[in-house]
Amino acid sequence: MASTAQLTQEQIQAKIAEALRVLKERGLIATCPRCGKNSWRADLLAYFVSVMPVQGVSVPPPHIPTLTLTCNICGSTQLYNLNILGITL
Numbered sequence: 001m002a003s004t005a006q007l008t009q010e011q012i013q014a015k016i017a018e019a020l021r022v023l024k025e026r027g028l029i030a031t032c033p034r035c036g037k038n039s040w041r042a043d044l045l046a047y048f049v050s051v052m053p054v055q056g057v058s059v060p061p062p063h064i065p066t067l068t069l070t071c072n073i074c075g076s077t078q079l080y081n082l083n084i085l086g087i088t089l
């Protein structure tokens, strides 16, 4: 799996657009559950996962490729696992 650091800005924007298309098809883009507005910012992130309390990190932990939707009004943020959406990096 590639990390977002290995993608060009154009490739990142294409993956974001693909993920947003899937979310819209599934009816998951709606008004913000916190403030009721509909103004979102989308970003592609690698969400790091730790299944145990971290005592010390010598290798990068596994991560989930994630689309974040952040409300432009209140900052509420939603995370979507790209693997579940069928989006490969």
Ligand SMILES: [Zn+2]
Binding pocket: 032, 033, 034, 035, 036, 037, 071, 072, 073, 074, 075, 076
């Ligand atoms: Zn909001």
